[in-house]
Amino acid sequence: MLDPLSVSAVTTFLGSVGAGAAGESGRRLCEAVGGVVARVAGREVTAPADAAAREALAAVLVDQARSDPERARALGTWMSGAPADPRPDRRHVPHTLPASVRFFTDRKGPLAALDREAFRKPDGRPRIAVLYGPEGVGTSALALHWGGLQAHRYPDGTLYADLRAGSTSTAPTATALLRHFLLKLHVPQERVPPAAQDRAELFRALLADRRLLVVLDHARTAAQVVPLVTAAPGVFTLVVARRPLTGLDARPVLVDPLGxxxxxxxxxxxxxxxxxxxxxxxxxxxxxxxxxxxxxxxxxxxxxxxxxxxxxxxxxxxxxxxxxxxxxRLAAPAARVYRLAALRAWPALDPGPVAAAAGIGEPEARDLLAELAQHGLLEPAPDGRYRFRPAVRAHAADAAAREDGVAACAAALRRAVEWYVSFAVRADHAALPQRWHIGPRYDRYDRLGADGVSGADGGALAGRYEDEGAAIAALTAEADNIVEAVLAAEEFDDPAAVCEGAEALWALQLKAGCHDTVLPALRAGVRAAPAYHGDPRMAGRMHTQLALALIESAGYEEAGRELAAAARAEEAAGHLRGRATAVETLGLLRLREWRFAEALSCFEQAGLLLARIGPDDDGREDVPRATALVERHQGRALRGLGRFEEARQRLDTALAYFEQTTDEPYNAARVLTDLAETDLMAGDAPAALPLIDRAATLLGAQHATVHLDYLAALRLRCRPEQP
Incomplete structure (x- = not known):
């Protein structure tokens, strides 16, 4: 058990709680701990945002605990079930380095320079080198070749990331790269911290005693790289760039042309x-x-x-x-596909959108892409798709402007964008068929039902899916291209495509956790919403969807502004249901920030808005369930404020709805868990135990493993310490 009278132990506990806030169980624990912190500190305390704030808060809590045994007991109870160490099983060794080229010539000088940096005597400095040189000189091939030669020196594996992207706006950020690497290191998705600093700290902790190679290919800026650099003596970071990166303290290794x-x-x-x-x-x-x-x-x-x-x-x-x-030397059809596929820096090329851009069938597009790859004008990717080298795409785009003309190029690009937006809408609809939608493209797919679609409506990728998981997988594979399509639509001033494409990213946010990836498209949706004329509710949806992504990325301050803007937009549209949702979501954000009084005010306002929805208003059928959820949220906020009896009353009302009015065992189990947490925080552990058992029975039938694990930890907190 961690010592509640130790500043370092309490700091560690607060850090582990914040790091686990990416998943539902982690968020639940974080919220409950916020209430405990307020009780121990004797006042409401905002959730700490970084290591310094956590340490300062820990000092306050320890000081209070030392002066009051009851506060020490309350803090110790929750520290006793601290989240498990997120460090994964070391038997899972990542090997993500792509294969090197078959034939490799010379490069003795750069190879020796890499050896000197990678295997120099440890001195506390990071081992890091930047391979750089002109386009086509073979910097990436050299990095992969060296990595293959020296793989035996890195028994804990290799981590590789290609930092190329479409536009500058979609270039992978350090935050996104950290998430990618943590997942490759087998950190569970729900244990990947939402904040960039916490991700970096966890990444460095995981690599501290490992012998591992990290390769960052096609880096554009030092900002992409610096958070991933570690001083661990067994880790070598190899960066590939066009030129040395200003602000990155690394050994530069120039790659010259071959003699x-x-x-x-x-x-x-x-x-x-x-x-x-x-x-x-x-x-x-x-x-x-x-x-x-x-x-x-x-x-x-x-x-x-x-x-x-x-x-x-x-x-x-x-x-x-x-x-x-x-x-x-290309035949005319291949030359035309070569030109039109290059009109946008698509992260990857598929036959469907290429066919749409060129106005041909997908089988022909598939054959022509393969022909271009055979000529060396496209690079085949491991997933069966293709991509341009930057210099080759620049040549193709210049040829398109010269030979096809501005009008034809614009029309081809619009067709490709329409393919991606329609694909995203169709797949999002298949992944979340129960969600209410705004964009008219969803109406079209509602009429199509379960049948596939073709051509500009999304091609084979947007056809029938086996299940919701298959639709999510398809969306995830095309996420970067969809974001690029939304940004392209913004550039040629098509607010409908921007907003409806951004709306179709919701399943990626909710079920795939791709919050960092979709942020540029969601920001574009907010910018385009004032010019959207299809439905006045779209502006509110854009602000809310962006806010939810920001919340999951720990951008709480900006998320709060977006939710306030969403509420104003919904009010202007006369949409009470949407306005209630925006205000409710703002309350959920305040819960996460441990600002319980503000959260309660938001939930009370949301309840009043729901009560105003008339029988003929949009969303009327959702009101009873939405009201029950708001009652539950009010109970959570009251619990955080230490008003336990009022909290129980609200939670009992919500529980009655989910147990008696509807058949929603999962939501009933969540409310039972809320009640158990309330009893435990109030010091009545015996009352919490049967509630935990009831929740576990309901969730066992739902196979909700993560939540069951949380209940098991909660049950341990209810047991008195053994002598």
Missing amino acids: DKDAKRLLVDLVGKQAVAAARATLPSVLERCAGSPFALRAAATDLAGAATAPPAAGGDPVRTVVDGLYR
Whole structure:
């Protein structure tokens, strides 16, 4: 048991509570602890946002506990069931480094420089290097090659992330990367902390005694990298970038173009001595045009003679020179797909949206994408999709502007955006069919029912799903592209596509936890909502949806502003149900912040709004259930304020609804848990035990494992300490 009279122990406890607030059980514990903290401190205390605030609060709590044995007992009761250490089983070793290229030439100097940094004597400084060089010079290939050579030195695994994205707005943030790596380290999703600082602290703690390689490919800024850097002696962080990153204290390792000797050796490896000998006359021209670029050499190797006769590109860029030569040899259909697929920096390319952009069938688009990859103009991804190298996409986009014209390019991009938005709406509808929707695209899919759709309506990806989980998986796979589509729609001023695309991200937020990923699209939805004319309720939905993502990302202050804006927008639209939801959600945010008095005020206001909804008003059928939920929330706020008897009355009212009026065992179990927590906080542990048993019986039939684990911990807190 942690000592309630130790500042360090209480600080650790508060940290573990905050770190677990990503899942429902973690949020429940955090809220309950907020009430205990208020009782011990003798006043309402805002939830600490960082390590310094946690330590300061711990000092206050320990001081109060030392002066009052009853307060010490109350604090110790909840500390006795502190959340389990989130460190995963070390038997789960991540191996996420992609395979290196088959043929690799030279690079002895950079390889030796990486060895020196990775294996130098520990001195407390992070082991970190930045491989950099011009486009196509092979920095990524060098990183993967070195990682493969040295994998045996890292028995605890490798972590790899490609930091490329579509636009700058969708580039992975350090917060998102930390979540990605923590999940790869087998931290349960519900134990990934919502705050970036807490994620970084957990990441560093997990790596402290490991021998592990971290590769961050295609980094754009130091801000993406710094939070992932650790001084752990067994960890080496290898960053790949176009140039040294300002603000990152790392060993720079320049990757130069290959010399002619090594360039020729690479060509021999790729096509054989006989082919290189046959191209003896044109070989000097090939080497000159490729200028030591491994990418250009690999592309030219498929047709040495053709590459040799390709016209030079402006500025003498070897990658652009070779790409231009390859492009000129494409047949017209492949060349057109090459151009139109590059109109936006899509994180990945699928046949469906490419077919929509080009106005062709998906089978043809699939074949043409494969042809482009065979020519080296696209890179195949492990999931079967494709992506452009930045320099290749720039060439293709320039060719599209030159050969197709602005109007045709805009029309093609709009078709691709419509494909992604319609796909997102269809999949979101399949994942959450019970949710009430605003965008008219949902009406179309309601009429389609369970049948698949095709073409611009979402292609094969948006067809029939086996279950809700399959729909979530499809949405997750396309999340980055959907966000990019929403941002593209904003750029060409289509508020309907922006708002309806953002609305379709709700299942990704609610069930996949992709809050960091969807934030740029949700912000675009808020910006576009004033120009949306389809339904006046859309503005409120956009503000609320953004607020919920911010709450899950620990952006509480901004979330509060968005919820206030949502309430105003719903009031302007005359939508009482939506306004009540916005105010209720603001109350839930205040609960998470331990601001119980404000939370109670919000819930009381939400209840009054629900009572005003007439028989003919929108959402009337939801009022009884919504009122019961608000009663439950009022009970939680009253409990946090130490008004236990009033809290029980509100919770009993909610329980009666869920047990007697509806068949909702899960919500009934949640209210029973609220009542048990209330009794325990009031010092009546014997009264809490039968409530815990009733909740566990209901949840056992629901297979709610996480909640059952929480009940088990709550039951332990109800038992007196053994002598």
